Amino acid sequence: MKAEVTRRACLTASALLGSALATGACSALAPARWPGTLDGADFTRGHALRDRRFPAPRATVQAAKLVIAGGGVAGLAAGWRLLDAGFDDFELLELEDRAGGNARSGRNAISAYPLGAHYLPIPNREAGALRRMLGQFGMIVGTDAAGAPIYDPYQVCADLDERLFWRGAWQEGLFPQTGLSVAERAQHDDFERTMAMFSAAVGQDGKPAFAVPIACSSQDPAFTALDRISFAAWLDARGWTSAPLRAYVRYCCRDDYGTEPGEVSAWAGVHYFAARRGWSGAETRDRELTWPEGNGRLVALMTAQLGDRIRPAQTVFGAARADDGATINVFDHHSGTSRALRTQAAILAMPQFVAARICPGVGGTKGFSYAPWVVANVSTSRHPRGPGVPLAWDNVSAASDSLGYVVATHQTDSGGDGPTVLTWYMPLSAMPAAEARRVMLNRSLGEWQDLVASDLLDLHPDLEGAITRIDVWRWGHAMIRPTTGFLTDPDRLAAQAGAPPLFRAHSDLSGMSIFEEAHYRGVAAAEAAMRHLGHPFESLLA
């Protein structure tokens, strides 16, 4: 019992210090105290790629006209775009047993829940392709008098969407509202005003200063110059140093980029606050779309459309130009054999560090770094409570190094109590990524459970005895990090360019890991491939 208490105290303390994973001292002994699984992107298959452990292809077979390698959001979006344009001679090869990549989801007896991505902000006007897809999925139910889309209310995050635990009570919104000094309040107002200005700003080239997808952003140096310094340095230079503001900014950077403000490019930092201009009929402006399974809902709808064109458990380990087409080497994890596929064109919809390994021509990886994340799905027999405003969809504590949790049943239930699933997020941003990845792999399920439970119970003593299960999911390469200089990184620019008949698609190309970017890259690659193959279509890209 004593050892138990000490370990918990130790874990809590280290979590607060932001180095939850560096604490070898706390580890080793913890048995799993709850049922649960320890899972993640398939490490064995991933490492096989790293170590190039694949048998040479035995046969060369004629494949579809186009091959998509990688079934994350980018690969699926490419497939969606092809079908949408009437091009159906393609197949999609996915390394895992299931498509979806970082937007996959899980399900238990209580609810479906996300394993990674959990929401999609109402898309901007410039995200035309995405809007078209959402419309086809029935998520847009009409347009208002001004032509703005009206979103199906069931898909829009229900009120209350977010709350913050601040000084002993829950409050609405994510920025503290009480106990601030005049100066702190003034800094925040100033910050918000500046972001609103950036949001409305248009560059010399007539494009919005900050757009989603970012490819639609202005190239005006007045804005792109921000990419040369870190967000933290930029805030410092403006004198925005108040603790509550910086804590809020840090939360946002870690939430979207898994990265500390000291490393995030100031352009990306401002982008977070200034690029969202959700285009919709009247009241849903700054809202997000969400589902119990998070973006797993969108993945499921895209996957269903592509049907058996998706081939799971297929690792692509080689891609090369060949006369009038390409050769794709693929290893089938079911049969344990390799084949060489002959195709006319291919879309490599995988992260850059994989693409660079299997296809020499796609550019380097120097400027690409990835944030590791841990996501835990915590089943509880009752809803969390607490003083102040009631449970929201997204619940964040100002006193914790985790990002808090979202409630899986928020959209579907009106019961207000009873069993639910809380999806708990933690980017391991406080230590170097490689080290974090190593510690992440060495931790046992029991240790993770203790860490997650102690973070949750600190926030919710009312959940004592109510946790029934904790499933832990590790993302070694969860998100590309938009670090200082990412906009002009030559490797990224080279990767974006691609070279027919091999096209690239992945959120890595944008340097920001969000659904809209992955979707945009998939659509762009599909259109480039159709152009190359001479298939007629009308572009959806602005």
Place this chain on the structure above:
Amino acid sequence: MQSETMPPPSRAHTAILLVSVLVVATCGLIYELLAGTLASYLLGDSVTQFSIVIGSYLFAMGVGSYVSRYVRRDEIGAFIRVEVLIAALGGWSAAGLFLLFPLVDDFRLVLYALVLAIGVLVGLEIPLLIRILRHRYPFRDLVSNVLTYDYVGALVASLLFPLVLVPRLGMIRTGMVFGVANVLVAIALTWVLKERRGRRLDLAMAFAVLASLLVGLSMADRLQQMSEVAFYGEGVIYAHSTSYQRIVLTRRASDLRLYLNGNLQFSSRDEYRYHEALVWPVLGRVMHPRNVLILGGGDGLAAREVLSDPEVAHVTLVDLDPEMTRLFRNNAELVALNRGSLSSPRISVINTDAFRWVRQARGPYDAVIADFPDPTAYSLGKLYTESFYRELARLLAPDGMMTVQSTSPLIAPRTYWTVATTLEAAGLKTRGYHVYVPSFGEWGYTLAAHYPPSDTVHLPPGLRFLDARAERLMFEFPRDMARRPTPVNRLDNQALVRSFDEEWAHYES
């Protein structure tokens, strides 16, 4: 006959003993007041309760005084043990009575047993003290001293109790605090009388009781919550936490009340007003109400009204909580109230979240009755949104009609009219009406249909409250409740919950 072995107490001991008289007298009266207050609180009829409690307490003190003669030796030891016992019993009396109330069959038995026990022990105190102090003072001074302190203590107690203790500490804490005082007397005495035999054991007991009281004090709020009676101020006859809510039934005299999460759902005295007004305006406007849907209403009272219409062939009742419908199907008293509606062959009870259910349900229903708890929480607020009403509109037959429990148009007029605005946003035509239900106040409902609800209504004979004239009156809204512009309540703005919060907070402040 007397204990020759004990030496007379020293000066210090005498002082402690005299202070003890004061403390002991105060404590004794406090326990008596606690028992009296609790009895009238829980059983009603304060004159009777107070009178009986005081009488039996005084009688028990007499018994204690009489019994004191059988203490032959070691008066101080006996006194100390009596103090420890009083501390335990008296200190925990309020908490114990509150907690036991819903659990025991005959609360009176427990109450008077406790009153008698404490009374006997308190009755022992003064005679023992007089005997202990008899060597210090001449008899004349002794009686005068002891009785003076005794009566002063009584005054202190009777002033402190209503003015400071009950309002500031509450009954549970008050008991504990005085228990602590009692046990401290015992500890102080044991401490100074070093050479007494059995001292160790007495100290151990005293500290155990002290510890229990301190723990009790620190948990007083929790205890208070656990003991619902302290919260409801009425006899709790059933209390159970389900996965979804806290169900509490209370009774005071013939008045049976249901609370969900502390919010009153009905009082058996006037629920007929509420339920007749909920059901008949809608059933009375539908030509052939064959298929009826009730959402919420797991108490079966709306179903009772609906099933009394012989035209109704089938009722579908959707209520989240299986334990709620089970309780109202099985408890004899509740079954008498809802006339066994939940066991009718004409009803199907579906225990699921109505918000989920309506999305996959198929109609058409000739009448729909939405009888949900007030929108006190965002989760409940979803059941009053445009999206939800669109589903209901889909389930409603073209010539069907629905009604929605819409909170008080007097206390929360903006909230009340938000329901109508929202139903209209969902494409329905509406008409509001209201009724006075004494236990709720002025209460409101909203009729909605694919066509404007008409004036004419066909009411069955023999209703307790409604006739055609009373029905017509319900549709009149005086100025303080009159319609006003409101936003549409939607999933992503929860305008209703927000205005409900504001208006009720304003009303209650």
